[in-house]
Amino acid sequence: xTQDVAPPARVLIADDDPTMCGFCRLALEAAGxxxxxxxxxxxxxxxxxxxxxxxxxxxxxxxxxxSGLELAQIAREVDPAIAVVIMTGHSSIDTxxxxxxxxxxxxxxxxxxxxxxxxxxxxxxxxxxxxxxxxRLRALEQLxxxxxxxxxxxxxxxxxxxxxxxxxEHVACQAGFLIIAGSxxxxxxxxCEPDGAALLPGVREAVGESFRAGRPIAIAGKAPLGTLGDxxxxxxxxxxxxxxxxxxxxxxxxDERPDLASPGSQEILALLAHQAGNAxxxxxxxxxxxxxxxxxxxxxxxxxEFIAIASHELRSPLAIxxxxxxxxxxxxxxxxxxxxxxxxxxxxxxKGIVDDMMRLRDIDRKQSVLTVxxxxxxxxxxxxxxxxxxxxxxKQQTFDTDLPAPSLTIAxxxxxxxxxxxxxxxxxxxxxPVGGHIxxxxxxxxxxxxxxxxxxxxxxxxxxxxxxxxxxxxxxVRVTDDGIGIPRDQQQRIFERFYQVASSxxxxxxxxxxxxxxxxxxxxxQGGVVxxxxxxxxxxxxxxxxxxxxx
Numbered sequence: 001x002t003q004d005v006a007p008p009a010r011v012l013i014a015d016d017d018p019t020m021c022g023f024c025r026l027a028l029e030a031a032g033x034x035x036x037x038x039x040x041x042x043x044x045x046x047x048x049x050x051x052x053x054x055x056x057x058x059x060x061x062x063x064x065x066x067s068g069l070e071l072a073q074i075a076r077e078v079d080p081a082i083a084v085v086i087m088t089g090h091s092s093i094d095t096x097x098x099x100x101x102x103x104x105x106x107x108x109x110x111x112x113x114x115x116x117x118x119x120x121x122x123x124x125x126x127x128x129x130x131x132x133x134x135x136r137l138r139a140l141e142q143l144x145x146x147x148x149x150x151x152x153x154x155x156x157x158x159x160x161x162x163x164x165x166x167x168x169e170h171v172a173c174q175a176g177f178l179i180i181a182g183s184x185x186x187x188x189x190x191x192c193e194p195d196g197a198a199l200l201p202g203v204r205e206a207v208g209e210s211f212r213a214g215r216p217i218a219i220a221g222k223a224p225l226g227t228l229g230d231x232x233x234x235x236x237x238x239x240x241x242x243x244x245x246x247x248x249x250x251x252x253x254x255d256e257r258p259d260l261a262s263p264g265s266q267e268i269l270a271l272l273a274h275q276a277g278n279a280x281x282x283x284x285x286x287x288x289x290x291x292x293x294x295x296x297x298x299x300x301x302x303x304x305e306f307i308a309i310a311s312h313e314l315r316s317p318l319a320i321x322x323x324x325x326x327x328x329x330x331x332x333x334x335x336x337x338x339x340x341x342x343x344x345x346x347x348x349x350x351k352g353i354v355d356d357m358m359r360l361r362d363i364d365r366k367q368s369v370l371t372v373x374x375x376x377x378x379x380x381x382x383x384x385x386x387x388x389x390x391x392x393x394x395k396q397q398t399f400d401t402d403l404p405a406p407s408l409t410i411a412x413x414x415x416x417x418x419x420x421x422x423x424x425x426x427x428x429x430x431x432x433p434v435g436g437h438i439x440x441x442x443x444x445x446x447x448x449x450x451x452x453x454x455x456x457x458x459x460x461x462x463x464x465x466x467x468x469x470x471x472x473x474x475x476x477v478r479v480t481d482d483g484i485g486i487p488r489d490q491q492q493r494i495f496e497r498f499y500q501v502a503s504s505x506x507x508x509x510x511x512x513x514x515x516x517x518x519x520x521x522x523x524x525x526q527g528g529v530v531x532x533x534x535x536x537x538x539x540x541x542x543x544x545x546x547x548x549x550x551x
Contacts, residue, residue: 009055009125010034014044014071015087016063020110024058027114028121041066048078055125061088061107072104083128085120087112142170143268147275156180156283160191163251163276168193170272171237171265173255175228179207180249180280192226197233199226199252207250210238216266216273219252226254235260239273243281251276314354322347353514370525375414377442377475378403384421385440388429395434402441410475410548416522417546421477423515424542428481431540439480450474450529450545457491457531471547474528480541486534494532495520519544 011033015021018039025035036051038044041063048054057075059068066074072084086107105124108117146166153159164176175197180189190199203225210217216239219225224232233254241249251273253260325347329340378401385399392399428438445453447470486494495516523530523544534540 008032008034010036010053011056011058011121012036012038012044012047012054013058014038014041014063014068015058015060016040017060020060020087024117027117028058030114031118031121033121040064041068041071044071045074048075053079054082055128056083056085056121058085058087058121061086069104081128081132083124083131085124140268143271146170146272150276150279151282153279154283154286156280156287157191159279159283161193163272163279164191164193167239167251167253167269167272167276170268171253171260173237173253173260174231175226175233175254177226177252177254178249179252181247194228197226197228197254200224203252207238207252210240210250214240214242216240216269218260225252228254237266237269239269241273241277241280243277246281248277248280248284310354314350318347318351318354322351370413371415372411372413372526374409375412375417376407376409377417377477378407380414380418380421381440381442381477383418384425387422388425391426391429392438395429395432395436397429397432397434397436397438400437400439402439404442404444408442408444408475410546412526412546416526420519420522420544421479423519424477424479424544427515427542428479428483428540432481432483436482441476441478441480443476443478444548445474445476445545447472447474450476453533453543454529454531457533471549473548474545475548476543476545478541478543480539482539485536485538485540486532487536488534491532491534495530516542 011028013021013024013028013035014037015024016039021037021039025037028035036047036054038047041059042065044057044059045066048057057072059071061068063071068086068088072086075082075084084104086104087110088107089110105127106120108120146169149166150159150162153162160178160180164178168176176193177197177199178191179199180191192198200223202223203219207219209219216237219236219238220234222234224234225236226233233256235256236252236254237260239251239253240247241251251269253269322344325340325344329337329344332340381401381403385401389399425438425440432438519542520530523546526546528544528546530542530544532540532542
């Protein structure tokens with residue numbers, strides 16, 4: 001297995017003395033360093049900007065034009081991590097103080113030996129490495145804060161301005177632009193910071209090069225990239241923003257300086273751009289989700305309004321139909337009596353649907369009031385069975401009830417509990433074939449048994465609504481049939497409103513899919529839980545449990 005070998009450190013030597021310059025170059029290259037020589041400060045600056053980065057600047061303190069200390073200051077502005085060693089013919093306290101102020105790591109007094117030169121250079125580069133690690137840690141810490149800030153924002157415009165602000169914290173610049181990729185329906189958008197900055201036409205094509213390269217790219221040309229007040233911005237750094245391999249935008253930082261960002265800063269910007277791209281995508285998805293959610297809320301409002309209006313408008317004509325149907329039935333015989341009864345049966349079914357819709361409306365509007373009082377569950381089961389016995393007899397079905405002795409009396413809303421039991425029994429009658437059997441069991445369960453039962457069930461829609469301390473004991477009603485059963489993958493949805501297991505075009509049973517939803521809501525309203533256990537082709541057991549409290 002091969003290992004990556006670090007390239008040799010690069011040293012820029014600036015000295016107007018050709019002999020000294022050549023001596024330093026040969027000594028440092030023999031020690032394993034790569035060198036570039038410059039005979040004056042201007043040539044050294046050109047090398048810094050065009051051939052950088054360098055690990056160390058070795059400069060004579062006195063040169064034509066800029067001094068070595070002035071060159072050191074400019075070099076540190078170009079690359080804050082560069083190490084600087086000054087060569088001087090005579091050292092003094094003033095020279096030492098001036099060197100420290102300009103960021104000089106060390107200095108050599110001429111003449112010096114090769115060993116002294118290499119030792120000072122090695123020590124200065126070691127200090128530079130430590131400084132680089134420190135700067136990198138600070139930059140990563142700042143990047144972490146920036147990442148947390150942008151990932152906490154879901155509003156896209158606010159997020160775009162925060163991305164620019166955070167990028168300008170990492171790389172000081174005059175202006176920043178965030179170009180958000182658009183579509184055929186929504187054109188490309190540009191967010192500018194600070195106010196007054198403007199991006200000029202034609203820049204998007206230049207920014208596109210950074211997408212093709214997949215990394216930050218410096219842009220400089222004769223034509224300005226943008227404006228800030230009355231100033232032209234001619235230099236910039238374009239950073240692509242991607243999310244899951246797709247282009248979502250680009251960040252353009254503009255400044256007059258040719259060395260806008262060091263390689264280390266570009267690396268941090270690339271990491272920030274990765275976070276920003278994902279954050280922009282999340283904000284876009286959240287916007288779409290929020291729009292869809294508002295549409296669903298409006299649809300839900302219209303649905304509730306329709307249910308309220310339809311229920312109200314149906315009640316009056318339905319009452320008239322039922323009244324006249326009963327009158328005709330009671331005063332007629334033979335076929336006319338039978339036909340009137342069929343009309344009355346159909347009207348009763350419509351009335352049941354209207355009543356279900358009214359109950360759902362009351363639950364949605366939180367207008368369903370509990371009237372809690374002591375009641376015996378076995379009495380409520382007997383009432384439900386008695387009321388639904390004619391429907392079971394028509395299908396030649398038999399009931400089997402297993403009720404506790406003595407009676408299990410708990411505090412509940414009698415009307416709502418009777419409605420829950422009635423809906424479960426009616427559901428069992430509906431989906432049990434002719435000659436089938438329905439069993440109803442009432443039991444007192446400890447909390448552990450209840451937890452085990454609902455843990456085995458594929459659907460327990462009301463459990464998530466419970467909070468706080470769970471009661472120690474529960475009253476459980478279980479309704480078992482030997483009907484068609486429910487596929488396991490559909491058991492999670494049967495308590496949803498208007499959901500039918502089979503297609504409305506092919507199912508044989510009637511109803512609009514509200515009975516189990518009402519069971520779920522009314523049970524949860526009383527602090528109870530509902531669940532189902534079913535196997536396709538072998539029947540189902542619907543259960544609900546209500547907490548037992550002191551009566």
